[in-house]
Amino acid sequence: MGKVSNIMIEFNNVSKRYPSGQEALTQVSFELDTGEMAFLTGHSGAGKSTLLKLIALIERPSQGQVIVNQHNLVRLTKQQAPWLRRCMGIIFQDPHLLMDRSVFDNVALPLRIVGYRQSEIGRRVRAALDKVNLLHKEKTFPDALSCGEQQRVGIARAVVHKPNILLADEPTGNLDPQLSSEIMDLFEQFNQVGVTVLIASHDLGLIAAKKHRILTLQQGRLTSWGA
Amino acid sequence: MGRLASSQRMSQPSKRQYYSLFGFLTRHIQAAGFSWRRLWRAPLASLMTIGVIGIALCLPLVLFVLVQNAQMLTTNLDHRGQVNLFLESSLTETELNEIFQALQIDVAVANFHYISPEQGLEDLQRETGLSDILQTLPNNPLPGVIEVTPAPEVIQQDRLQSFSQSLQQLPYVASAKLDMQWLQRLNYIVNVAQQAVNALLVLLSLAVLLIVSNTIRLATQNRRQEIIVCKLIGAHNRFVRRPFLYSGIWYGLLGGLVAWGFVTGLLWWLYAPMQRLVNSYYLEYHFTGLSWTTTLLLIGLSVGLGWLGSLIAVNRQIAAMEPT
Numbered sequence: 193m194g195k196v197s198n199i200m201i202e203f204n205n206v207s208k209r210y211p212s213g214q215e216a217l218t219q220v221s222f223e224l225d226t227g228e229m230a231f232l233t234g235h236s237g238a239g240k241s242t243l244l245k246l247i248a249l250i251e252r253p254s255q256g257q258v259i260v261n262q263h264n265l266v267r268l269t270k271q272q273a274p275w276l277r278r279c280m281g282i283i284f285q286d287p288h289l290l291m292d293r294s295v296f297d298n299v300a301l302p303l304r305i306v307g308y309r310q311s312e313i314g315r316r317v318r319a320a321l322d323k324v325n326l327l328h329k330e331k332t333f334p335d336a337l338s339c340g341e342q343q344r345v346g347i348a349r350a351v352v353h354k355p356n357i358l359l360a361d362e363p364t365g366n367l368d369p370q371l372s373s374e375i376m377d378l379f380e381q382f383n384q385v386g387v388t389v390l391i392a393s394h395d396l397g398l399i400a401a402k403k404h405r406i407l408t409l410q411q412g413r414l415t416s417w418g419a
Numbered sequence: 420m421g422r423l424a425s426s427q428r429m430s431q432p433s434k435r436q437y438y439s440l441f442g443f444l445t446r447h448i449q450a451a452g453f454s455w456r457r458l459w460r461a462p463l464a465s466l467m468t469i470g471v472i473g474i475a476l477c478l479p480l481v482l483f484v485l486v487q488n489a490q491m492l493t494t495n496l497d498h499r500g501q502v503n504l505f506l507e508s509s510l511t512e513t514e515l516n517e518i519f520q521a522l523q524i525d526v527a528v529a530n531f532h533y534i535s536p537e538q539g540l541e542d543l544q545r546e547t548g549l550s551d552i553l554q555t556l557p558n559n560p561l562p563g564v565i566e567v568t569p570a571p572e573v574i575q576q577d578r579l580q581s582f583s584q585s586l587q588q589l590p591y592v593a594s595a596k597l598d599m600q601w602l603q604r605l606n607y608i609v610n611v612a613q614q615a616v617n618a619l620l621v622l623l624s625l626a627v628l629l630i631v632s633n634t635i636r637l638a639t640q641n642r643r644q645e646i647i648v649c650k651l652i653g654a655h656n657r658f659v660r661r662p663f664l665y666s667g668i669w670y671g672l673l674g675g676l677v678a679w680g681f682v683t684g685l686l687w688w689l690y691a692p693m694q695r696l697v698n699s700y701y702l703e704y705h706f707t708g709l710s711w712t713t714t715l716l717l718i719g720l721s722v723g724l725g726w727l728g729s730l731i732a733v734n735r736q737i738a739a740m741e742p743t
């Protein structure tokens with residue numbers, strides 16, 4: 193066996209050109225240690241979402257290597273992508289909840305996919321909902337929730353299976369400052385128990401208040417990778 | 420190198436869980452129950468699909484049962500195939516023996532049975548209950564009759580006609596009457612009907628396949644968002660596709676049960692008139708309805724078609740729906 197690596201996410205000269213010809217990322221290299229928390233920032237169109245999609249294997253790099261949890265993603269086939277995604281939690285600006293299922297069933301989905309038994313599902317889902325302060329809403333359907341509550345359900349779903357990595361793309365996009373800061377606190381809590389967290393956001397005020405690394409993208413190039 | 424080895428390491432715990440029997444059963448029961456509940460979210464649409472499947476399968480099935488009965492009826496009649504020789508009146512014992520001997524040496528004759536005019540009259544009285552009228556007749560009007568059963572080859576080789584003509588040539592035989600023509604025709608008709616039923620079954624099975632396939636294809640398109648979300652949080656294609664396959668199975672099962680209900684009802688309704696039809700030919704025959712085997716085959720077929728139909732629809736659709 194090789195050395196035990198401390199790096200969770202590694203980009204080596206990664207470029208991404210979309211089929212349309214648009215170059216979204218150019219020669220991006222950085223490393224993120226296990227248990228680290230970092231922000232990804234930059235103007236609209238700078239390539240933040242593209243970078244996160246490469247980590248989640250939603251898109252593939254045109255050049256360079258992406259290594260996540262010691263898997264070289266270039267070598268992972270489409271059929272292996274689900275195994276990789278099970279070690280991460282992904283949070284979007286729009287939480288992508290399933291409207292025809294209760295909050296409980298939405299959060300339970302990652303566990304059902306893996307095939308947990310019912311009692312275990314109940315225990316874990318309630319723990320996750322408790323974390324985001326929505327335990328009392330487990331039977332509600334998503335369309336009866338406020339924006340912030342929906343976002344928190346999305347977060348509960350992303351962490352219910354105890355992922356190693358948490359990726360968030362504009363998680364506070366259209367929330368008020370009070371709620372945004374609460375959600376950031378939540379991410380810090382997950383980080384404190386060892387989860388590697390990478391958050392894309394252009395809310396510079398919010399980011400600056402936290403003492404974490406900031407990766408800055410400018411037109412697809414990484415211009416600063418923090419302290 | 421550590422990276423390759425560890426790529427196995429990561430997936431193993433979840434894989435073990437995935438392939439355990441308990442996890443397997445749990446996932447299937449969850450998917451089956453989930454699709455069952457979803458079926459009744461839009462009860463009208465589901466019932467319509469189920470009804471169409473039921474009706475499509477009902478048609479060949481009713482015909483199948485009727486043809487099956489016709490077949491049994493004709494095989495019941497087959498061994499009664501015979502030629503009746505009506506003899507000239509008032510033959511002597513020696514003249515009769517002459518005929519018997521001719522029949523005995525004929526290899527085309529399997530066996531024969533002589534009914535004297537007296538015996539014939541007695542039978543007629545017993546079978547028709549016309550004894551009063553018959554007794555008023557001054558003398559016995561019936562000729563002697565010999566019932567000749569041909570050798571099996573004669574029937575198999577379709578030589579009944581010439582066989583009957585050769586018997587006609589025997590001395591003292593007034594006429595030879597072939598009792599088989601209508602039976603043979605019936606046999607041909609039954610064969611044609613059977614082929615038609617088979618063809619119909621294939622065609623309508625295809626129709627069921629298309630119906631289920633189309634229903635499930637629409638369902639996957641309606642649930643596109645859900646399919647993509649599931650893939651995004653680590654679902655394999657087989658997890659995403661499982662509830663759709665169970666929907667197909669439920670459609671098939673319920674459609675098969677509906678077909679069974681239709682057919683049972685229809686046969687119950689047809690039973691009395693058909694029995695009357697058969698009785699009018701003085702035949703001893705009791706209609707058989709759907710056997711257990713046929714019922715099980717029907718349900719199996721229809722579940723299979725439902726499963727296959729949804730598999731066809733779902734595989735390409737789901738592979739094409741990837742998160743972006």
Ligand SMILES: Nc1ncnc2c1ncn2[C@@H]1O[C@H](COP(=O)(O)OP(=O)(O)OP(=O)(O)O)[C@@H](O)[C@H]1O
Nearest residue numbers: 210212214215216235236237238239240241242243
């Ligand atoms: N599927 C796609 N096909 C073609 N071009 C794309 C695609 N997705 C993104 N792009 C382009 O790639 C560039 C980077 O897009 P990306 O979504 O990564 O930006 P972003 O930093 O997330 O922006 P925002 O802050 O607005 O979300 C943009 O110029 C965009 O037009």
Ligand SMILES: [Mg+2]
Nearest residue numbers: 240241242361
């Ligand atoms: Mg974006």
